[in-house]
Amino acid sequence: MRQRVLVSSVVGVALVIAALDATFGVPTTRLRVALALLGALGVAALGGLSVARTRRDHPLVTRVLVTVVVVVIALVATARLSSNVDTDVAIGAAMTIVLLGLSFLTGSSGQISLGNGAFMGVGAFTVAIWANHHATSPLILVLVLAVAAGAAVGFLLGLPATRLRGPYLAGMTLAFAVAFGAVLNVFGSWTGGDSGLQLPNAENAPRWLVHLYPASTASLSVNSVWLAALSVVSAGVALLLMANLFASRFGRAMRLVRDNDVAAELVGISLPRARVVAFVVSAAYAALGGALWTVVNNAVTPSTYGLALSITILSLVVIGGIGTIPGAIIGGLIYAFANSLIGWITTHTGLNPQGNVASQLNGIIFGVLLVATIVFAPMGISGALRRLWAHRSR
Amino acid sequence: MIGVSGLSVSYGAVQALRDVSFSAAPGKITTVLGANGAGKTTLLRTISGLVRPRAGEVTLEGDRITGTHAEDIVRRGVGHVPEGRGVIAEFTVEENLRLGSLIVRRSRAERQAAFERLYGQFPVLGERRRQSAGTLSGGERQMLAMARALVAEPRVLLLDEPSLGLAPLVTAELMSTISQLCATTGLTVILVEQNAKSALRIADQAVVLYIGRVVADDRAEVVAADERLRQYYLGLVE
Amino acid sequence: MDAFLTSRPVADILGGLTNGVIYSLVALSLVLIWRSTRILNFAQGAMAMLAAYVGFAILAPTTNYWISMGVAVVAGIVLGGLTERTIVRALYGKPEINPVVAMVGFLLVLESVAAAIWSTVSRSLPTPFSIVDWQLRGRPVAMSPFALYEVVTAVVVMVVIAVVFQFTRVGLQLRAAALNPEVSRLLGVRVHRMLTVGWMLASGVGAITAVLVASNYFTGLTPTTMDGVFAFGFIAAAIGGLDSPVGALVSGVALGIAFQFVGDYLNSNAIILVALGLLIVSLMVRPNGVFTRRAQRRV
Numbered sequence: 001m002r003q004r005v006l007v008s009s010v011v012g013v014a015l016v017i018a019a020l021d022a023t024f025g026v027p028t029t030r031l032r033v034a035l036a037l038l039g040a041l042g043v044a045a046l047g048g049l050s051v052a053r054t055r056r057d058h059p060l061v062t063r064v065l066v067t068v069v070v071v072v073i074a075l076v077a078t079a080r081l082s083s084n085v086d087t088d089v090a091i092g093a094a095m096t097i098v099l100l101g102l103s104f105l106t107g108s109s110g111q112i113s114l115g116n117g118a119f120m121g122v123g124a125f126t127v128a129i130w131a132n133h134h135a136t137s138p139l140i141l142v143l144v145l146a147v148a149a150g151a152a153v154g155f156l157l158g159l160p161a162t163r164l165r166g167p168y169l170a171g172m173t174l175a176f177a178v179a180f181g182a183v184l185n186v187f188g189s190w191t192g193g194d195s196g197l198q199l200p201n202a203e204n205a206p207r208w209l210v211h212l213y214p215a216s217t218a219s220l221s222v223n224s225v226w227l228a229a230l231s232v233v234s235a236g237v238a239l240l241l242m243a244n245l246f247a248s249r250f251g252r253a254m255r256l257v258r259d260n261d262v263a264a265e266l267v268g269i270s271l272p273r274a275r276v277v278a279f280v281v282s283a284a285y286a287a288l289g290g291a292l293w294t295v296v297n298n299a300v301t302p303s304t305y306g307l308a309l310s311i312t313i314l315s316l317v318v319i320g321g322i323g324t325i326p327g328a329i330i331g332g333l334i335y336a337f338a339n340s341l342i343g344w345i346t347t348h349t350g351l352n353p354q355g356n357v358a359s360q361l362n363g364i365i366f367g368v369l370l371v372a373t374i375v376f377a378p379m380g381i382s383g384a385l386r387r388l389w390a391h392r393s394r
Numbered sequence: 395m396i397g398v399s400g401l402s403v404s405y406g407a408v409q410a411l412r413d414v415s416f417s418a419a420p421g422k423i424t425t426v427l428g429a430n431g432a433g434k435t436t437l438l439r440t441i442s443g444l445v446r447p448r449a450g451e452v453t454l455e456g457d458r459i460t461g462t463h464a465e466d467i468v469r470r471g472v473g474h475v476p477e478g479r480g481v482i483a484e485f486t487v488e489e490n491l492r493l494g495s496l497i498v499r500r501s502r503a504e505r506q507a508a509f510e511r512l513y514g515q516f517p518v519l520g521e522r523r524r525q526s527a528g529t530l531s532g533g534e535r536q537m538l539a540m541a542r543a544l545v546a547e548p549r550v551l552l553l554d555e556p557s558l559g560l561a562p563l564v565t566a567e568l569m570s571t572i573s574q575l576c577a578t579t580g581l582t583v584i585l586v587e588q589n590a591k592s593a594l595r596i597a598d599q600a601v602v603l604y605i606g607r608v609v610a611d612d613r614a615e616v617v618a619a620d621e622r623l624r625q626y627y628l629g630l631v632e
Numbered sequence: 633m634d635a636f637l638t639s640r641p642v643a644d645i646l647g648g649l650t651n652g653v654i655y656s657l658v659a660l661s662l663v664l665i666w667r668s669t670r671i672l673n674f675a676q677g678a679m680a681m682l683a684a685y686v687g688f689a690i691l692a693p694t695t696n697y698w699i700s701m702g703v704a705v706v707a708g709i710v711l712g713g714l715t716e717r718t719i720v721r722a723l724y725g726k727p728e729i730n731p732v733v734a735m736v737g738f739l740l741v742l743e744s745v746a747a748a749i750w751s752t753v754s755r756s757l758p759t760p761f762s763i764v765d766w767q768l769r770g771r772p773v774a775m776s777p778f779a780l781y782e783v784v785t786a787v788v789v790m791v792v793i794a795v796v797f798q799f800t801r802v803g804l805q806l807r808a809a810a811l812n813p814e815v816s817r818l819l820g821v822r823v824h825r826m827l828t829v830g831w832m833l834a835s836g837v838g839a840i841t842a843v844l845v846a847s848n849y850f851t852g853l854t855p856t857t858m859d860g861v862f863a864f865g866f867i868a869a870a871i872g873g874l875d876s877p878v879g880a881l882v883s884g885v886a887l888g889i890a891f892q893f894v895g896d897y898l899n900s901n902a903i904i905l906v907a908l909g910l911l912i913v914s915l916m917v918r919p920n921g922v923f924t925r926r927a928q929r930r931v
C-alpha cells in the first residue's frame with residue numbers, strides 16, 4: 001500500500017511535469033514544481049484512498065496518514081504559487097468537498113442529484129447572511145452553521161427521496177435547483193435579491209502566517225495563500241471523514257443498498273433511512289463547499305447557484321469517476337484548472353476571448369465530456385486508471 | 395419445411411443446445427419433447443431468430459435463415475407462438491390480431507374478412523373482439539395467440555407449450571384444431587410440449603431433447619412405443 | 633355575464649389554460665419517450681429550443697411564420713431521431729441513471745452550442761396573430777387571438793398524437809414495441825425503428841412547444857428558454873404519471889391554472905415553490921400514481 005502511494009506519486013509528478021511542459025510551456029520553475037506537487041496529490045490520493053475504501057481491515061492510521069500527507073503536499077504547493085493559482089486551488093478544493101458529497105450519494109445509493117448546486121447555494125447564503133448580522137463570529141462557527149443548514153434542507157428533500165428512484169429523484173432535484181433562485185427572491189430582504197451579498201469583513205490571514213513571509217510580500221497574496229490553505233484543510237478533513245464513512249459498516253451497508261435493494265432489506269438495513277442519510281450527507285458536503293466559496297470570494301451572487309452549476313457538479317463527478325473518492329479528487333483538480341485550461345485553449349485557437357464561442361467553451365467541453373464518458377467509459381477517469389493499474393500489476 | 399443442422403446455442407457458460415439436427419416436413423406435425431430445461435424453448439427461439447446460435451444453421455425450404463433478424467424471419471412465413479402465449483394484455487383482441495396481420499399486405503376489407511374467418515374458427519374471440527386481451531381466460535388467450543399467428547398465413551408454425559395451464563378437455567380440442575389446420579393447409583408445425591402423451595397422439599414425427607442433445611428422432615408411434623424413452627426422458631410411466 | 637367573463641378568477645383560468653397546455657405538451661413529449669424507452673429525457677427542452685432556433689434564427693427574420701414553424705418541426709424530428717440513434721441507443725440496458733446523466737450532459741451541450749452560435753441575447757419571434765387581449769365592453773378578457781391559437785394548436789397536436797397511436801398501423805406498432813418488445817419482434821414489428829420514431833414524434837411535439845413558448849413577448853427565444861417550462865412539464869408528467877398520456881395532459885392544464893392563481897393572489901416567485909411542494913406531496917402521497925413500475929421491478 002505504501003509502495004503504491006509512493007510509486008503513484010512519483011509517476012504522477014513525472015506525468016504532470018511532462019504534460020504541463022508539453023502543453024503550456026509553464027514559465028517559472030516555481031509554478032512547475034507547485035503544479036507537479038498538486039498532480040502528485042491527486043495521484044497519491046488515488047492510489048492510497050482507493051485501497052482504504054475497499055479494505056475494511058485497513059487501519060485508520062493509514063487513512064489519516066494518507067490524508068495528512070496529501071494535505072501537507074497541497075499546503076506546501078499553495079504556499080509557493082501565484083495568488084491567481086491560489087484562488088483556483090481554493091475554489092477547486094471547495095469543489096472537491098461538494099464532489100465527495102455527490103460521489104457518496106451515488107456510490108452508496110446509486111442515485112444522482114441535480115440539486116447539489118442549490119445545496120451549495122444554501123451554504124453560501126447561510127455564511128453571507130450570518131456574517132451580515134454577526135460580523136465577528138469565528139469562522140469555524142459560520143462553517144458549522146452552513147453545514148447544518150445544508151443538512152436540514154437536504155433532510156427535507158431527502159424525505160421524498162426515500163420513495164423515489166433514479167429518474168424521478170433526478171427530476172425532483174432538478175425542480176429544486178430551478179426553484180432555488182425563486183426562494184432567494186422571496187426572501188430578497190435577507191438575500192440581497194439579484195445582486196446577492198457582500199461580506200462585511202474579508203477573511204484575513206492570521207498574524208503568524210503573515211510573519212512567515214518576507215515583509216515585502218503583499219498582504220493580498222498572503223491572504224490568498226491563507227484562503228487556499230483553509231479550503232485545502234477543510235477538504236482534507238472532509239476527505240478523511242468520507243474515507244471512513246465509505247469504509248465503515250454503514251458505508252458497506254449503503255453499497256449493498258445500491259447493488260441490491262432487496263438483499264439489503266433482507267439483511268435488515270432500513271432502506272428509507274439509508275437513503276435519507278446519503279442525501280443529508282451529500283447536501284451537507286455541498287453546503288460546506290458553497291460556504292467556503294463565499295469566504296474565498298468574500299461575496300455571493302444568486303446566479304452562481306443555478307442549474308448550470310448542478311450540472312457542472314454532476315459532470316465533474318462522472319468524468320472523475322462516479323461513486324468513488326479518487327473520482328471526486330480528480331473532478332476537483334479538473335475544476336480548479338478548468339478556467340486556466342479554457343483560457344489557454346481560447347488564446348491558442350485564436351478565438352475572440354469576449355466572443356460567444358469562447359464564453360460557451362466551458363459548457364460545450366464539459367457537456368461533450370460528460371456524454372462521452374457515460375457512453376464510452378461510465379466509470380470515468382478513476383475507473384479507467386484503476387483498470388490500467390489492475391492490468392499492470394497482474 | 396424447416397431444416398435444423400448442427401445447431402449449438404449457449405447463454406454465457408450455459409450450453410442450452412448441442413449439435414441439434416432434425417427436419418420438419420410440410421403438412422406434418424413435428425413434436426419436440428423433453429424435460430424442463432432440455433432446450434425446447436431455446437430451439438424455437440433460435441429458429442425464429444430471437445437467439446443467435448454459436449454454430450449450425452436453420453433452413454427454410456432450403457434457404458439458410460440463420461442470422462436473419464426475427465422481424466424478417468416472420469415475414470418469410472415462420473409464425474411463433476411463444477411460451478406463455480405473449481398476447482398483449484393491454485390491447486383488445488382485435489388489436490392483437492391487427493398486430494398479427496401487420497406483415498401481410500391486404501386491403502381493409504380483406505383484412506376484416508380474414509379476421510371474420512378466424513372469429514368463425516374461434517367463436518369466443520369474435521364475441522370478445524373489443525375486450526382487452528387481459529380479461530381473457532387462459533384457454534382463450536391461447537386461442538388468441540394461435541389466431542394472431544395464423545392471421546399472417548404462415549407456412550411454418552412454432553408452438554411453445556400451447557397446452558400449458560389448460561384443462562384436459564380444452565387441450566384435446568386445441569390439439570385437434572392443430573392437426574386439422576396442418577392437414578388442410580399443408581402447414582409445417584413444430585410443437586413443443588411437456589404433455590408428451592397428447593402431443594404424441596397427434597404428431598407425425600417426434601424429437602426428444604435431453605440437456606440440449608437430441609436423444610431420439612423418429613416417427614411419433616415409434617417414440618411413443620419405446621419403453622426406454624417413455625421411462626427415462628418423457629416420464630410416461632403407467 | 634360580461635362582468636363574469638372579465639372577472640379576476642376567469643382571467644386566471646384563461647391565462648392558466650394558456651400556460652397549462654404548454655406544460656401538457658412538454659409532459660406529453662416526456663411520456664412518449666418514457667413509455668417506449670424508460671428514459672426521462674432531460675434534454676427534451678433543450679432539443680426543442682434548438683429546433684426553434686433552426687426555424688427562426690437560421691431562416692431570415694422575414695420568412696413566413698408557417699414556413700419557419702414547419703422548418704422547426706422538421707428540425708426537431710431530425711434531431712430526435714439522431715439523438716436516439718447515437719447517444720440513446722448506446723445506453724439501452726445500462727443502469728437507469730446512465731441515460732439520465734447522458735441526457736443532462738446533452739442538455740448542457742445543446743444550450744452551450746446554441747449560446748455560442750446565437751448568443752444568450754433574447755430574440756423575439758414573430759406572431760401570426762395579435763397578442764392583444766380581446767375586449768368586452770372596454771374591459772379585457774384574458775385571452776388574445778394568439779393565446780387562443782396556442783390552445784388550439786396544443787389541442788390539435790394532442791388529437792393528432794392520439795389518433796396516430798390509436799388508429800394507425802405505426803401507432804399500433806409503437807404501442808406494441810413499448811409494451812412487449814420481444815413479442816412485437818416475433819410479429820414483425822421493427823422495434824428499434826419504433827423507438828426512433830417515438831423519439832422523433834416527441835421531439836416534433838417539443839419543437840412546436842418551444843416555438844409557442846418563445847413567442848411569448850416577455851421571454852423570447854434564448855438558449856435557456858425551456859428550462860423553467862421543462863421543470864413544470866416534468867412536474868406535470870410526474871404528478872400525472874409518466875406512463876399516462878392522459879394524466880400528463882390533465883395535470884399540465886390543472887397545474888397551469890393553479891399556478892396562475894398562486895401568481896395572481898400570492899407572488900409569482902411562489903409558483904415554483906408551490907410546484908415543488910405539489911410534486912413532493914404528490915410523490916409522497918400517491919406513489920402508485922407515479923411509479924407504477926415499481927411493483928414490476930426485477931429483483
Ligand SMILES: Nc1ncnc2c1ncn2[C@@H]1O[C@H](COP(=O)(O)OP(=O)(O)OP(=O)(O)O)[C@@H](O)[C@H]1O
Pocket residue numbers: 405408409410428429430431432433434435436437477588
Ligand atoms: N436467457 C437465458 N440466459 C441463461 N440461461 C438460459 C436462458 N434461457 C434459457 N437458459 C437455460 O438454457 C437451458 C434451456 O432452457 P429452455 O428454456 O430452452 O428449456 P425448455 O426446454 O424450454 O424448458 P421448459 O420445459 O421448462 O420450458 C436451461 O438450462 C435454462 O436455464
Ligand SMILES: [Mg+2]
Pocket residue numbers: 434435436477
Ligand atoms: Mg420452455
